[in-house]
Amino acid sequence: MGQGGSAEAPHLSLEQLNHKLAQRFAQKSYTPLELYCFNSVFRSLADTESGVKYWSESTLCRFLELPDSLAVGPILFQMSSYLGAFPFPSQAPAILTYEALLKVVTILTERYGAVIKKRNRELWLRELYRSLAVHDRGLRPDDGDTGQDEKPESQPGGGGSQGFAIDAPEEGGEDDEDDELVLAALDYMDADEVFKHGEHSDVRHSIIPTDNFLKLVELLLLIAPIDAQESLSSFTGELTAERKENLRRTASGILSSFGVSTTQPGITYRTFNTVVSSCLPYLFNGLNPLFEHFLFAKDFDLSKRKPGSSSPTVEKHPVIPAPKPVLDPVLRDPGEILDLTTLSQLSFFLRGSDLFRRLRPLYSGNTHGFSMGSFEKQSFHWRAPTILLVSGRLLPAEPSSTRERAFADSLPPKRYPSSVTPDTSSSDQIITFGAYIPAQWKLTHKGCFGDASTVLFQLSPVHDVFHASSYSEDYVYFNRPPTHPSGLGLGTPVPRQSASSSTHSHAIFRPGPVSLHLDDALEFGVFTHLAEGGGSFHPSRLPVRKSKNWQDRFEIDSLEVWGCGGDEVADAQRKEWAFQEREAEARRRINLGTGDVDADRELLKMAGLVGQGHSGGSV
Template sequence: MGQTPSHEAAHASKAELTAHLADKFARRCYEPLELYSFKDNFRSLADHEGDVRYLKEDTVARFLEVPDILGVSPVIFQMVSFIGAFPFLQDAPVILSFEQMIMVVAIMTERYTKVLAKSATNRRKLLFKSMAVYDRKLSEIKSQVPASDVDSSQRDPRSHALGFAVDQAGDDDDAAEDDDELVLAALDALDINDAFKTGDSHAATTHGAMIPADNFRRLIMLLLLVSPLNPQESLSAYADRVTGSALNSLRATAENVLSAFIDVERSPGITFAQFIEVLPTNFPYLFDGFNPLFEHFLFSKNLDFSKHKSSIVTPASTTLALPPLLQEKGQILNLDILSQLSFFINGNDLFRRLRLLYSGADAGYSMGSFESKVFNWRAPTILLVSGTRLEDAESRRGSEGVFYDSLPPQRFPNGSGPDRDRLVFGVLIRQPWRVTNRECFGTDDTLLFQLSPTHDVFPASTMNKNYAAFTKPPATHPGISFGSPPPPTTSSSRHAPLRNLGPVSLTLDSSFEFGVFNHDNTSRGGAFSTSVSRKYDFQERFSIDDIEVWGCGGDEEAKIQRERWEWEAREAEARRRVNLGTGDIAADRALLEMAGLIGSNRSGGSMG
């Protein structure tokens, strides 16, 4: 393909410029063996019409092994047909020929950064455009009518036809702010003059565009499925996650994720403003699963590495079997929740690395058993708690009444509709647990989050350091809390003070029966930031169903914890033998004398 001199770039055709950019991507983004494999795959997959060789929708879906039952193949093909037009996005959709697929794979695997080093650090805007459609009528309704005034029965998220964000959108008031940095960086790499850029860079606008809710729901289900995927690992290995009850679980988890962007009962789709605001905090790793999925194009099954004994590359058929994604089964954590966690916690810390340290269902719902199981882990931990929302009632009795009486009288409304009353909250703590006296523990990388029925992440702020507290008696309200100051010691007055709930906080009582999540959006100064999507006050009071703590770490962390447990077991046995006797009175007396407990002027009591 060669180099295109700067003075010739302005006069080159789009086809020539596309070929030049594809050549740059091919040379700089791929290793020689990867490029050879890509060519072999394309040659074996492509259909042809005349001299044009191209990939069809079903070919792409079949090669990537996208499950038919998800119905996501049209969404994926829309995305790649749009991205294949890069950097001339106004020409989308395009035929997926060899040069277009070179750029698709480079962008979907984030290898483009080797060429466009000065571009934006992410591809979020381009991905939004590749999924979006433009519907003037729906856009005007959404911008003019408050969501609360719109009858959800009149909204059908599937009512608009499949299309692209590059459809004519009328006047774009945001054009000055709609420059796509990836596009501009690509044009800079091609030495295209400013006049050429002005004519093309604004064609694929985000103004008035939205991603249909149903399309995005299907894509989320695929992203949950591919999130743990390794390069060269077949997606068919996870076929059992899209059948029967597992498929229902996958769909329910996707619904929780989707609700972080919009209320599907009131909105037909996701605008760019919603997309770009929610993504960085709640889903920084949402699209990471595309990387290994599209890297399948860079490994050819037709290559026989057994003929090259000196090669360091191992074919997929001979790779060692990987350990399971989740080595132990929990009451709360399953593969779908694990994938959901990987959308905001790096998957390298999660998949095949979590160990169940504490389960209330197995070890008992008490702070004592919690402490004995969790406190020896010297690596990050993830606490998960599930519960059922408590219904409002005029009077309450027993332990529920005691819990309610300890809460401040101010009561915010629930955070979600009454038809979704199963709640799941969690916390990522990177410091070892300890008993709290006057100061909380945790660091500014602690994460408080909600997984169900709405996905939400509340990063630690720097306003104060009340990140985590494990409080035992004589505190007025012992228990576990996140985002609230430690409770004071027992008051001398007859009435204990009310719980001091932080602006954004999660509190579990010491009996592990009840919990409360508080989100005071109007307050400032909390240990955790408020929600980026739910900008209002809400509070969830719930009865606890299950509590789990999972340790993040490998064999070394597990070994340290096991040795600590064994040491404590030996110490406990030694104390028991001293207290109860071994049956050998002389030996026990000698041991106690050595410890200075009896003999001389001391009396050890009767040993008989």
């Protein structure tokens, strides 16, 4: 098909067009120093066959330092072989020559915008999907069929000549949009005639194999915190059996958000696009610094001179490389819920620049005590965004203790099922919820706090994200008894308090449509999801969940609050804590006395507590 396109444009063959695009990328997407480093890296490791220099799969895996235990090398090589053929999918898989590998690095580091002006994140994700997908009928001539006349109900569910039923276009005409990035590249080279004569790659007839995607997500969890000049081996050195099990468990939870399990064949494009755009927008960000490694030659030395140089000879000294900057740990003090893997999972929908090396533990229930007072003391003085994490186990359908009965009685009768499928292991199933809270914590007697950047999310057993809605601004509340509702949570309106509010402190608590609530003893919690929404947070957009109602009532095992911010925020909090301690000590000295009765009496007079007709008691 590609040959047919070149016949229509004899002035430029596919090979010439590939060369032209690679040249433009080299000239406009890289600095001379970066291009020199790329040349050095490629030539030093390239194999040669029939006069062609190329990189093999083993070379790519060795250079990127991919861990063998994750078995992700073949998947990344498949991606590279497809992207190396860009913008001609008919030529994939491509041999990773110099020009092909340069295109791979340009696309995965998102540097193509300097050449291809149509820079759109969704188009970039579509190319990544294609590079991972197995095509049922990958390439086809442009026969004018846009799918408008196809009826989804007449299509088979599996792979066939009509593709997968779930990917049937709803409105038709989706094919042209699918190839916008390819068309933009060809248009830039004045070669859009090639596109018109057959260079289409139909995403509707493809899936990403489940096992391949699971392995890739494990790698993405591992490399999420990596820096462009940081070696992956520094992370793989800590890849213990426990860490690998944690990676697999977290990756399986993320895979569940796509509505598939390891026993199902794969992920379709429509599901991939919906889930990634709504719940995992930064999933592939780790590939950027990983492939930036091509732009840093380890043996690069500016003092080297070409042989035969006419410049005067200078005395040579051993080159001592500049010491690498010592980076702070990615996570200084891991918690019971938040560890390195969970932190990477958070970075898939919260920006990693706000998380890695910037989180500080503020409150832990198992360390500071499960009480509203301890929570307030540890968290309220942090003047920056925070992350709330809570994990626990589902409560049985029938309360098994007095405390469980009291919690059940404080809620309306349960009408919705739990999100966890009931089975023999459901009692041991850990469920984890959390929230990103952009505002400083405070008491909410008069109204909630937070803004439209507040995010409510679930991390396990399914990954899901619930973004703030403009319909209501009841984002976050923190109420101590007798204020109703007492406890803390997100997504439930707080009624205005009055002098008679205390008489209603034991009223039934009615959770918001999409909400999380923890009781005032921090012992039990409830997460509610109503598909119709209408509250402070949008309902789930996951295809497997978006039309379902559920409610999870759980017993809290762990509760943590983490502060987002640098050392300056931590210093401000320490100063605030020190000030509070000094104030508390001063109050204790007044209440208990210092031993100097006259001095204490004079101090109380100045405060207006004795004298002026007040007896003041004894001091």
